[in-house]
Amino acid sequence: MQRAIMFLLALWALLIPAGAAAADGKALLIGISQYADPEMNDLAYADEDVKTFGSILQTFGDYRAVDVDILLNENATKQKIVSSIVALVKESQKNPLDHFLLMYAGHGLPTNIASSKTNSFLAPHDAYLNQFFPEGTGGLLGNETFINKAWLIRQLSAMNAKSIVIILDSCYSGAKDFGGLYADNLGFKTEFTAGGGDGKRGIKIVRKTGGGGTLDRRIAFLASSRENQPSAEYQELRHGALSYTMFKYLDEIRGATDVGETKEVSVDGMFSGINTLFDTVQVHGGALSKIHQPVLVPIPDFDGVKDMRFVSMRGGKPKAVLIAMADAPAAPVPPAAAPAAKLGEIYVDTGQDDCEVSIDGDSIRSRSNKPIELSEGKHLVSVYLAKTNYNRTFTVDVAADRHETVTVSVRGQLSVESRPGAGGQRAPSLEVYLDGEHVGSTGLKLKNIMAGTHTLSVRIDNISRTRQIEIRPDSPLLVRYKITRQTAPAKDDDSGAGDVTF
Amino acid sequence: MKRAAWTVLAFALALPLLAPVALAQDRVIDEEIVLMDPTVSAPQKWAAGASAEAWYIAGPYKTSNAAGEIVSNGNIKGTIPGVNVFLGYDKLTLQYSHREGTLEVDQKDVQFPTITTQSDQKQTEDEVTLRWLVKANKHFSPYILAGYNETALSVKTEINAASGFVYTYNGTRFLGERTTYKSGLVGLGAILPINAKLGFRADGRLLFTSAVYKRDDNRTSLSGSGIGGAMTGTVYLNIVKGLNAQAGLKGQVLNGGDVGTYNRVGMFASLGYSQKF
Numbered sequence: 001m002q003r004a005i006m007f008l009l010a011l012w013a014l015l016i017p018a019g020a021a022a023a024d025g026k027a028l029l030i031g032i033s034q035y036a037d038p039e040m041n042d043l044a045y046a047d048e049d050v051k052t053f054g055s056i057l058q059t060f061g062d063y064r065a066v067d068v069d070i071l072l073n074e075n076a077t078k079q080k081i082v083s084s085i086v087a088l089v090k091e092s093q094k095n096p097l098d099h100f101l102l103m104y105a106g107h108g109l110p111t112n113i114a115s116s117k118t119n120s121f122l123a124p125h126d127a128y129l130n131q132f133f134p135e136g137t138g139g140l141l142g143n144e145t146f147i148n149k150a151w152l153i154r155q156l157s158a159m160n161a162k163s164i165v166i167i168l169d170s171c172y173s174g175a176k177d178f179g180g181l182y183a184d185n186l187g188f189k190t191e192f193t194a195g196g197g198d199g200k201r202g203i204k205i206v207r208k209t210g211g212g213g214t215l216d217r218r219i220a221f222l223a224s225s226r227e228n229q230p231s232a233e234y235q236e237l238r239h240g241a242l243s244y245t246m247f248k249y250l251d252e253i254r255g256a257t258d259v260g261e262t263k264e265v266s267v268d269g270m271f272s273g274i275n276t277l278f279d280t281v282q283v284h285g286g287a288l289s290k291i292h293q294p295v296l297v298p299i300p301d302f303d304g305v306k307d308m309r310f311v312s313m314r315g316g317k318p319k320a321v322l323i324a325m326a327d328a329p330a331a332p333v334p335p336a337a338a339p340a341a342k343l344g345e346i347y348v349d350t351g352q353d354d355c356e357v358s359i360d361g362d363s364i365r366s367r368s369n370k371p372i373e374l375s376e377g378k379h380l381v382s383v384y385l386a387k388t389n390y391n392r393t394f395t396v397d398v399a400a401d402r403h404e405t406v407t408v409s410v411r412g413q414l415s416v417e418s419r420p421g422a423g424g425q426r427a428p429s430l431e432v433y434l435d436g437e438h439v440g441s442t443g444l445k446l447k448n449i450m451a452g453t454h455t456l457s458v459r460i461d462n463i464s465r466t467r468q469i470e471i472r473p474d475s476p477l478l479v480r481y482k483i484t485r486q487t488a489p490a491k492d493d494d495s496g497a498g499d500v501t502f
Numbered sequence: 503m504k505r506a507a508w509t510v511l512a513f514a515l516a517l518p519l520l521a522p523v524a525l526a527q528d529r530v531i532d533e534e535i536v537l538m539d540p541t542v543s544a545p546q547k548w549a550a551g552a553s554a555e556a557w558y559i560a561g562p563y564k565t566s567n568a569a570g571e572i573v574s575n576g577n578i579k580g581t582i583p584g585v586n587v588f589l590g591y592d593k594l595t596l597q598y599s600h601r602e603g604t605l606e607v608d609q610k611d612v613q614f615p616t617i618t619t620q621s622d623q624k625q626t627e628d629e630v631t632l633r634w635l636v637k638a639n640k641h642f643s644p645y646i647l648a649g650y651n652e653t654a655l656s657v658k659t660e661i662n663a664a665s666g667f668v669y670t671y672n673g674t675r676f677l678g679e680r681t682t683y684k685s686g687l688v689g690l691g692a693i694l695p696i697n698a699k700l701g702f703r704a705d706g707r708l709l710f711t712s713a714v715y716k717r718d719d720n721r722t723s724l725s726g727s728g729i730g731g732a733m734t735g736t737v738y739l740n741i742v743k744g745l746n747a748q749a750g751l752k753g754q755v756l757n758g759g760d761v762g763t764y765n766r767v768g769m770f771a772s773l774g775y776s777q778k779f
Contacts, residue, residue, distance in 0.1 A: 034529060034531075036530065036531055036532070038531060038532070038533045073529060074529040074530075421534070421536075428537075430535075458535075460535065460537065461537060463535060463537065465533060465535060467531075467533070469531070475529050476529065477529045477531070478529065478530045478531070479530075479531045479533065480530060480531070480532050480533070481533050481534070481535050482532065482533070482534045482535070483534075483535050483537060484534060484535070484536045484537070485536075485537050486536055486537065486538055487538075495637070495640045495641070495643065495695040495698060496695050496697070496698040496699060496700075496701065496740045497635065497637060497643040497693040497695050497701070498549070498635070498776075498778075499740045499743070499744055499745070499746045499776055500693050500701070500703055500738050500740070500746050500748075501551065501553040501586065501588070501746050501748070501772060501774030501776065502595075502597070502631070502633055502645070502647075502691065502703065502705065
C-alpha cells in the first residue's frame with residue numbers, strides 16, 4: 001500500500017509541473033505553415049506564430065503547459081484537429097471552463113468559391129484543394145478535407161465555458177456568416193451591421209432580434225481580415241499581421257506592468273491595441289490596415305464582451321521602490337534610480353553567426369553566438385534567419401549571475417524521392433535543385449539545410465517542377481514525386497496524311 | 503534510499519507514457535509528374551474506315567473502232583457513285599471499292615450524220631487496292647498502289663427512228679452490249695499536306711487490262727488486251743480527326759485492245775472517315 005501511494009505520488013509529480021497554478025482555462029492553438037497539397041502554398045510564419053503565442057500564454061500569461069494544446073503542421077491533420085476539439089468540448093461539459101481560447105493560423109477559404117457558397121473554412125495540413133464537390137442542391141460546395149464552418153460552430157456552441165476567445169489569423173477569416181451562424185446556434189437571433197459600434201472600426205454589431213433568451217457565455221471572435229479580404233504575413237514583421245500586432249500589444253502591456261503584478265487584458269483593450277497598431281505599423285510604405293483590417297464579432301453584443309478577459313499578463317516592468325526620507329514623505333523613484341536589477345547572461349548557440357536574436361519582442365536585438373546580458377526571470381527569445389525568412393521563438397529563464405548556453409537548431413532535413421506511378425515501371429531519377437543550385441538526384445537526404453523558406457525544383461527530360469518548401473528543425477520533410485509514364489500520342493499523323501483516304 | 507529507488511521505478515514506468523516520440527516523423531509532400539514516353543507507348547497502328555465517293559462525268563464523247571478511227575461524236579453525262587471500306591495496319595491499307603452508275607451518251611455517226619444514237623452505259627466497278635504509304639516528310643507522303651480492278655460496262659443503244667436505220671443483227675433500232683475489263687493495276691501517288699488540315703492528293707495508275715466483249719445475241723464476242731490508266735488529283739480537308747473530304751478531278755481510260763477503249767474525265771469528290779486503334 002505504501003509503495004502504491006509512493007508510485008502515484010511520483011506519477012503525479014511527473015504530470016504536474018512544479019509550481020504551476022491551478023488553471024481555469026484551456027487553449028487550443030493550431031498553426032499550419034506546411035501543407036501536404038502541392039497546390040497549396042506553404043506559409044512562412046503560421047506555425048511559429050502559434051508557437052510564440054503558446055509561449056506567451058505559458059510564460060507571461062496564466063496558462064499552465066498542460067492547459068495549452070498546440071497542433072502544428074503535420075500534426076494538425078483534420079483528424080487530429082477534430083479529435084482535439086471534440087475532446088475539449090466533452091471535457092468542458094464534464095468540467096466547465098472559465099475560459100477557452102482557440103487560435104488558428106493557416107489557410108482559410110472565402111465564403112464563396114466559383115460563385116458557389118461553401119461551408120469549407122479552415123485548411124488542415126492534409127486539406128486538398130481539388131476535392132470540392134457539389135453538396136446537394138443550392139450550389140453549396142463541399143470539401144471533406146477542410147474544417148467545416150458549420151461543424152466548427154456546432155462544436156464551439158457546445159463548449160461549456162464562461163468566456164470563449166477565437167482568434168483566426170487566416171485569409172477571409174472575418175466571415176460574417178461564421179459569427180451569425182455561431183450566434184444562431186446559441187439560440188440567439190442576430191443581425192449584423194457593417195461598420196463599428198461606438199465609432200470603433202471592425203466591430204460587428206450583434207443585436208438580439210427576439211427569442212433565444214439570455215446567453216450564459218461571452219464570445220469574442222477576432223479575425224485577421226474581413227470575409228472578402230486575404231490576410232498577409234510580412235518578412236519585415238516576421239509574423240502574420242494579426243499575430244504581430246497581438247504580440248506587440250501584449251509586449252507593451254507586459255512592459256507597462258510591474259513585475260509581480262498581473263494585468264487583465266480585455267477584449268476591448270486588445271482589439272483597440274491591434275487596431276492602433278494596424279494603423280501605425282508601416283510595411284512597404286503603407287499601414288497594415290491598407291491591406292486588410294481586423295474584425296471583432298462579439299456575442300451576445302459588444303457591451304457584454306468588451307470587458308471580458310482576453311488573457312492575463314504578468315508584468316515585466318521593474319518595480320519602482322519607495323525610499324523613505326527623514327524629512328519628506330515616501331515617494332516613488334523611477335526604476336533607473338532603483339537598485340540595479342539582477343542580471344544573468346545567455347548565449348544563444350545556433351551554429352551560425354547570421355541569426356538575429358530579439359528579446360521580448362523588439363526591445364533587444366543582437367546576434368546569435370554572442371553573450372547577451374538579461375535581467376533575471378523569463379524572457380521570450382526569437383531567433384531570425386533573414387536569408388530563409390525563418391523565425392523561431394522560445395522562452396528562457398535567466399538566473400541571476402549565471403551564464404547559460406541555449407542551443408537552438410536552425411537546420412532541418414530534406415529528402416527527395418521518386419517512385420514509379422505503376423507496378424512494373426522503374427522510377428526514373430530526377431535532378432534536384434535547391435534554391436537554384438543542383439544538389440543531386442532523387443534518393444538524396446540533405447540533413448543540414450537552413451530552416452525557413454526554400455525553392456525546390458526537380459527536372460527530368462524537358463519537364464521541371466518547382467515548389468516552395470518550408471524546412472523546420474523538428475520536422476524532417478520528405479517530398480515524393482510519383483512518376484507516371486504515359487503513352488505519347490502517335491506522331492506519324494501530325495501531318496494529317498494518315499487521315500487521307502484514296 | 504528506498505524512496506529514491508521507488509521514485510526511479512515510477513519514473514521508468516511512466517516514461518513510456520509521457521515521452522514524446524524520439525524521432526520525428528517525416529512530413530510528406532506527394533507530387534505527380536506525368537512523362538510522355540514513346541518508349542513505353544503502343545502506337546496506334548491499326549486503322550479502319552469507309553468512304554463514299556462520286557464521280558460526275560460530263561463532256562464530249564467519241565467512239566473509236568479497233569483501228570483507232572473515230573466513228574461517232576457526241577456528249578456524255580452522268581454520275582458514278584461508289585463506296586470504299588478499308589483496313590490499315592501501319593503503312594499498309596487494303597481497300598475494297600464498289601462503284602456503280604449510269605452514263606447517258608448522245609452521239610452522231612461520223613460517216614452517216616443522220617444516224618444519231620442514245621446510249622445508257624451502266625458501269626459497275628469492283629476494285630481491291632493495297633496502298634503502301636511512305637512518309638518522307640511533313641509535306642510529302644508518297645504512296646504505291648497495287649491491285650485488281652474489274653469493270654463491267656453494259657451499253658444499251660437506240661438509233662433514232664427518223665434515220666430509218668436498224669441494227670442488222672436483230673433488225674431493230676436497239677443494240678445491247680456488255681464488255682468486261684479485268685485489270686491488274688499498279689500506281690504511284692503522293693499526299694502533299696500544306697498543314698494538318700489541308701493538302702493535295704494525286705495518283706496515277708496503270709491498268710493492265712484484258713477485256714471481253716459480248717453482244718446481247720451471244721453470237722458475237724471479242725477479246726483483247728491493252729494498257730489503260732487512271733488519274734486522280736484532289737484538294738483535301740481533314741475536317742476533324744479522321745474525317746477527310748476531297749474534291750478534284752478523275753480520269754479513266756479503259757483500254758480493251760481490239761475490244762475498244764473507253765475514256766472518262768470528270769469531277770471527283772469523296773468523304774471518308776478512318777478510326778485508328
